[in-house]
Amino acid sequence: MTELDVSRCKLTKYPTPVLMAPTEPIKTIDGKICDLAERMIDIMIRSGGVGLAGPQAGVNLQIFVVSVNGTKENAKVYINPEIEVSGGLEGYEEGCLSLPGVYAKIKRHKKCTVTAMDLDGNQFTETGEGLLARAFQHEYDHLQGRMIKDRMGRVQQIAARRRLRELEEQYENK
């Protein structure tokens, strides 16, 4: 990717192209990546979210941050994450900071194990259930260029169509 300017990172909304594109692994965890992680945590907390992925900060890199209770103290960074899901599927209402005003019941696995690197470059594995498992799957989707609109059923898609069109118009008129 081109030179990373963390000071310019801000919340991206649908249909910003970076949200729909696959991401690249982070090769070196340097000061810039630490700054990026901090910035992403700030954006997440300020926006009232529980998770934020690289593309949502305008960066096509494999990194996400999660804090299921929305506090800074709880925020954790996941670099180059891989996930493994287990357990049955469960439907639960989800939203996304990049799709404001769009909510839909999304089916996710009850359990999710993430293997990732932290900011010191140490690999770790963490298993989450319920909301945490859901957050891991939601953020991992972002790294594949996938959003909740791509996981909706047909009826939900029709219900969200108008709101998506509004977001498209806002983006074009920006």
Ligand SMILES: [Zn+2]
């Ligand atoms: Zn999202």
